[in-house]
Amino acid sequence: MTDTDPAGMPDAVEDDQLALSVRDLSTVFDTPRGHVEAVRSVSFDLRPTERLGVVGESGSGKSALALSILGLIEPPGKVAGGEVHVGGRDISKLSERELMKVRGKEIALVLQDPMSALDPVKTIGAQLQEALSVHQPELRRAAARRRAAELLREVDISEAERRLDDYPHQYSGGMRQRVAIAIAIANNPRVLIADEPTTALDVTTQAQVLGLLDRLVEEHRTAVILITHNLGIVSEFCDSVAVMYAGRFVETSRCDHIFLRPTHPYSEALLRCVPNPEKLAEGPLPAISGFPPDLAMLPRGCSFAPRCPVGREIAQCHESAPERHDVDGPAGPATVECHFAVQRSVEPAVAG
Amino acid sequence: MRGVIAKRLLGSLGAIFGASIIAFVVMRVVPGNPARLIIGPLATPQAVSSLNHQLGLDQPIYTQYWLYISHFFQGEWGYSYAEGQSVSTLIGERLPATIELALFAFVITMVASVGLALLVTYRHRPIADRVLRGIAYVGFGTPPFFVALILLIVFFSTLGILPGPEGRLSQQAIPPPTVTHMYTLDALIAGDPGTFWDAFKHLILPGVALGIAQFAFLVRLLRANLLEISREPFITVARGKGLRRWTAFRRHALPNAFLPTLTAGGLVLGEFLAGSVLVEKVFNWPGVGTLVYEAILKQDFAVVQTFILLSAVMFVIVNLVVDLLYAVIDPRVRVHSVATA
Numbered sequence A: 001m002t003d004t005d006p007a008g009m010p011d012a013v014e015d016d017q018l019a020l021s022v023r024d025l026s027t028v029f030d031t032p033r034g035h036v037e038a039v040r041s042v043s044f045d046l047r048p049t050e051r052l053g054v055v056g057e058s059g060s061g062k063s064a065l066a067l068s069i070l071g072l073i074e075p076p077g078k079v080a081g082g083e084v085h086v087g088g089r090d091i092s093k094l095s096e097r098e099l100m101k102v103r104g105k106e107i108a109l110v111l112q113d114p115m116s117a118l119d120p121v122k123t124i125g126a127q128l129q130e131a132l133s134v135h136q137p138e139l140r141r142a143a144a145r146r147r148a149a150e151l152l153r154e155v156d157i158s159e160a161e162r163r164l165d166d167y168p169h170q171y172s173g174g175m176r177q178r179v180a181i182a183i184a185i186a187n188n189p190r191v192l193i194a195d196e197p198t199t200a201l202d203v204t205t206q207a208q209v210l211g212l213l214d215r216l217v218e219e220h221r222t223a224v225i226l227i228t229h230n231l232g233i234v235s236e237f238c239d240s241v242a243v244m245y246a247g248r249f250v251e252t253s254r255c256d257h258i259f260l261r262p263t264h265p266y267s268e269a270l271l272r273c274v275p276n277p278e279k280l281a282e283g284p285l286p287a288i289s290g291f292p293p294d295l296a297m298l299p300r301g302c303s304f305a306p307r308c309p310v311g312r313e314i315a316q317c318h319e320s321a322p323e324r325h326d327v328d329g330p331a332g333p334a335t336v337e338c339h340f341a342v343q344r345s346v347e348p349a350v351a352g
Numbered sequence B: 001m002r003g004v005i006a007k008r009l010l011g012s013l014g015a016i017f018g019a020s021i022i023a024f025v026v027m028r029v030v031p032g033n034p035a036r037l038i039i040g041p042l043a044t045p046q047a048v049s050s051l052n053h054q055l056g057l058d059q060p061i062y063t064q065y066w067l068y069i070s071h072f073f074q075g076e077w078g079y080s081y082a083e084g085q086s087v088s089t090l091i092g093e094r095l096p097a098t099i100e101l102a103l104f105a106f107v108i109t110m111v112a113s114v115g116l117a118l119l120v121t122y123r124h125r126p127i128a129d130r131v132l133r134g135i136a137y138v139g140f141g142t143p144p145f146f147v148a149l150i151l152l153i154v155f156f157s158t159l160g161i162l163p164g165p166e167g168r169l170s171q172q173a174i175p176p177p178t179v180t181h182m183y184t185l186d187a188l189i190a191g192d193p194g195t196f197w198d199a200f201k202h203l204i205l206p207g208v209a210l211g212i213a214q215f216a217f218l219v220r221l222l223r224a225n226l227l228e229i230s231r232e233p234f235i236t237v238a239r240g241k242g243l244r245r246w247t248a249f250r251r252h253a254l255p256n257a258f259l260p261t262l263t264a265g266g267l268v269l270g271e272f273l274a275g276s277v278l279v280e281k282v283f284n285w286p287g288v289g290t291l292v293y294e295a296i297l298k299q300d301f302a303v304v305q306t307f308i309l310l311s312a313v314m315f316v317i318v319n320l321v322v323d324l325l326y327a328v329i330d331p332r333v334r335v336h337s338v339a340t341a
Helices: A062-070 A096-102 A124-135 A141-154 A173-185 A203-220 A231-237 A255-260 A265-272 A315-319 A341-346 B002-029 B034-039 B045-055 B061-073 B087-122 B126-141 B144-158 B183-190 B193-230 B233-240 B245-273 B277-282 B288-297 B301-329 B331-340
Strands: A020-031 A034-046 A051-055 A077-086 A107-110 A191-195 A223-228 A240-245 A248-254 A324-329 A332-337
Touching: A020 A062, A034 A062, A034 A077, A034 A248, A051 A062, A051 A231, A062 A077, A062 A107, A062 A191, A062 A223, A107 A173, A107 B233, A124 A141, A124 A173, A141 A173, A173 A191, A173 A203, A173 B233, A203 A223, A203 A231, A223 A231, A231 A255, A240 A255, A240 A265, A248 A255, A248 A265, A255 A265, A255 A332, A324 A341, A332 A341, B002 B061, B002 B301, B034 B045, B061 B301, B087 B126, B087 B183, B087 B193, B087 B245, B087 B288, B087 B301, B126 B193, B144 B193, B144 B277, B183 B193, B193 B245, B193 B277, B233 B245, B245 B301, B277 B288, B288 B301
Parallel strands: A051 A223, A051 A240, A107 A191, A191 A223
Antiparallel strands: A020 A034, A020 A077, A240 A248, A248 A332, A324 A332
């Protein structure tokens, strides 16, 4: 895919290598319980074909981040600040009308639950053709249908022509998720955001869907943000990983780094919760003690401090929020938000 | 598809059978002897028993039931002794007024509930939402005849902007030439705007009184439905494709919300057609409801029995039509029926 910037913006040259660049993105929800900060000043860059895994517990703001990037946060929530650059263009300041041209075309979305991600009363074909015709209004009905069938074949659905006229309930869960992917890639987006695309599927189907996603993003040279809480999928599929906690990216690094030398205590704790056959004999699976913080009442200092094995007893951790540190450990560079980031990156890993 | 139709038809017949039993039994167990009522307190016991015989009331109960049901479906609904006319003539005269009112109430109820439910869900209007829920709450719990009285006090007695309880037209007005028996339509066909306006004004208060409880029911149902559907992932997916918010809502939320609304709308129309005896009475509406009110007071068996069964039949027919429409519209029902047929 050869990308040319539509507007030919002058400052596009510098960011040309980046598919997506997010700067200080923040999203808040005004609920009766108070001001909930779901996404707090998140920044990251995504190169073309890069695959970023975003991991974290439920409620850490992963899905809100996905919707914030697309400008799809519904009231009572709103994006409170930050910039989102797609192919060098800041889309966070665009009008709704302009944003509509970005959604589906530049950034596409695949959601978690294949059972509810498709409209039950519209045919698969109609839903695929809709994705095409939004961005190609000149496309004629017959041509759109042909293209829709092509897309279905691309996601390995047999008898594509005939199955266009089926309804979602006639498809299996795995097939629906493949249709969701077909919808997402319909317009060759620069960036694909997949929010837990395999969580609702059984293990074999998960593998198939991941394999398909792998092949398609390779072919289309699409950059991917894969939101998941499954670290196994991240290690298989992603190049880099961002660990999200209480609305912030607490650690961002290459996959190699995080699996070898998790620097943030939360990353380390997360990794320790992955079942490991060798260690299961030693006793029950460890869990992170305590609960994720209430996003409406965040602590003043580091939001992980109350649960942190390192900082629980340390006053500094409870009093001041940690800065972002760029560290360069033995397994590569990482950006870590922890008072002890530098120290921990050179020390041998704390025994797990 | 044929399987679905057969199943629904059978269910409908069952419902009508149940209603007929109830209508029949209720009228047999209420105190009072109809023969005695017809010929008066001075008649001899011989005269009463001979009339009983003539009416078939000395027959075994199942024979009476059989006569009742077979006559009903032959359109022989008996003879009203109180009115001195056949029941079919009486109901035939009154039914158009009830149907006109029912259709009017149905239209305003549907328009108001769909419109307001859309406003508070699509546009996120928290204050309007609260007001609407309050109205729905009160409307749901207030008997329609009471609403009718309040409306009369406000709009007729106090403000004087709408006509009082005088039926379908002002007293001096002449009904338009008969085509459909519905005055508003007939006036339009005759090209008589004055009469149309008069008939229309007479519909407003009874229509609102009749509709408000159903409006409360519908608006709550729709609001909950739309809220739920607008949070469905497929709406987010549709917007993620690059659709305008309204387009995503119109193409994907509305058709899904429409299905339960269809069912509820059928119930509501059935309810209206079955007539509201008390609302009609309050407005002196010359419909079936008023007829039945008088028949109950006079223990006019034939009229009440026919009315109960006729209401049941209309209710069942409307719901049958809705069920069949549902099977046509909803792919899940449609495909399922193909598989089972």
